[in-house]
Amino acid sequence: MSDQVNLKKVVFVWPQEPWKPTSLFKHIVYLGETAGYISRYADVEVYDFSVTQMLKRDMYEILRKADYLFIPIEAYTAVAAVRLAHLAKTTEKTYVVAYGTVAAMNPKLLSYYFDAVIATGHWYNALKELILDQEAFTRKLQGNIYYLAKHMEDRWAYPLFDKMPLDEYQKIMNGQLDIGIQIGCVFNCSFCAEKRMIPENKIYHRSPQDIYEFVRDNPSPIYYLDATTFSYDKEWAYEVCDLLSTINPLPKWRTVTRVDMIDRDMIRAMKKAGCFKIGFGIETLAPSLQKSINKLFNEKKLIENLQMVKEEGIIPRCFLILGIPGQTAEEVRYTNDIMKNLGMEYRWKEYVPFEIIPTFKDIREFEMFERNSYFMHDVKGLSKEEYIDLLAVSR
Ligand code: SF4
Structure with missing residues (x-):
């Protein structure tokens, strides 16, 4: 496509964040990989205002020449994204599109500010369709919302x-170098936005060959293979491991999977391929809370599996949630003590009430996600100090 004349000009922007980000996988996957895909069809520029700044007039000049402005929106960037949309709209020409988590969760509210909001499905398809045939694309809009979920079939972009x-x-x-290798999920944990964006009951996989070539051709001390459940499709996971294990020197990488989706053979294959750490979303060990968030694990089996990962020489890293509605101090301490006693690497993260996003009627309501304070969910019996201490310490 690169020899095509009159390529459309597309600007991708990650909006300003209130604080510097500590993890970048969404920037790489939502912004960078989408831009990589669209660059097959358009002349693309990318700006990430969470790590760089720019004069307003310079950005205006860039937008003035752009046909499209594409903005991935997270809850903590929604207000800044709308500011960017306002700036773009003063150019009269630029067509401004919202996609990502908030676009999926409250498309109606965003539709007041954007020319189009990609509400459902893999946005690669929708953005490509828009660039190649804007008229056909706009005919599919309801209001200015795009609800059509289409399967992701093209080759994934880097x-x-x-x-x-x-x-x-x-x-x-x-x-560390990040790359997305899976999108979508067959599970439905109540606190997770994945299902909102990709509603079909399916995990899409980057091809093992693509993963292999990326790692082989981009030497880096560490890779983060961004997955929803790495070991869900065992055949695919073994193929990825087989290919990565042929790279010399062996790449050092980490990923994420579910603790109930592993066995010793899989962990051995991952270790042999260079995996040194696996993230597990444990969230809580209290059965009643597990039920309420729709993520149930058998505690005995969970502990056995975590120990098995350790025995095989991979570090299990457990993610826990603090502030799940109804959580008590006893439940928090119970989970914390088990993690400590097992000698696990773990970290607590505060519960983010994503479920209220669809109810928002005013964009300013998103300010609560700007991480200016802690949510301070009322964990019965837990002092403020204990709450903050748990969040501050990464073990
Ligand atoms: S298993 Fe992970 S990715 Fe899937 S819904 Fe649950 S938290 Fe989200």
Whole structure:
């Protein structure tokens, strides 16, 4: 497509965040890989205002020449995204599109500010359709919302690193390189936005060959293979491991899977391929809370599996949630004590009440997600100090 004349000009922007980000996988996957995909069909520029700044007039000049402005929106960037949309609309020409988590969760509210909101499905398809045939695309809008979920069939793109602020990213990632390898999920944990964006009951996989070539051709001390459940499709996971294990020197990588989706053979294959750490979303060990968030694990089996991962020489890293509605101090301490006693690497993260996003009627309501304070959910019996201490310490 690169020899096509009169390519459309597309600008991708990650809006300003209130604080510097500590993890970048959404920037790489939602912004960078989408830009990589769209660069097959258009002349693309990428800006990430969470790590770089720009004069308003310079941004205006860029937008003035752009046909499209594409903005992935998270809850903590929604207000800044709307500011960007306002700026773009003063150019009269630029067509402004919202996609990502908030677009999926409250498309109606965003539709007041954007020319189009991609509410459902893999946005690659929708954005490509818009660029190639805007009339056909707009005919499919309801209001200005695009609800059509289409399966992701094209070859996945790599992040458009040469147009992204990699030097700034490296300061945050300490040499780690991220790449998305799965999207969508067959599980339905109540606190997770994945299902909202990709409603079909399916996990889409990047091809093992693509993953292999990315790692082989982009030498890095560490890779983060961004997955929803790495070991869900065992055949695919073994193929990825087989290919990665042929790279010399062996790449060092980490990923995420579910603790109930592993066995010793899989963990051995991952270790052999260079995996050094696996993230597990444990969230809580209290059965009643597990039920309320729709993520049930058998505690005995969970502990056995975590120990098995350790025995095989991979670090299990457990993610826990603090502030789940109804959670008590006893439940928090129970989970914390088990993690401590097992000698696990773990970290608590505060519960973010995503479920209220669809109820928002005013964009300013998103300010509550700007991380200016802690949510301070009322965990019965837990002092403020204990709450903050748990969040502050990464073990
Ligand atoms: S298993 Fe993970 S990705 Fe899937 S719904 Fe639950 S939290 Fe989300």
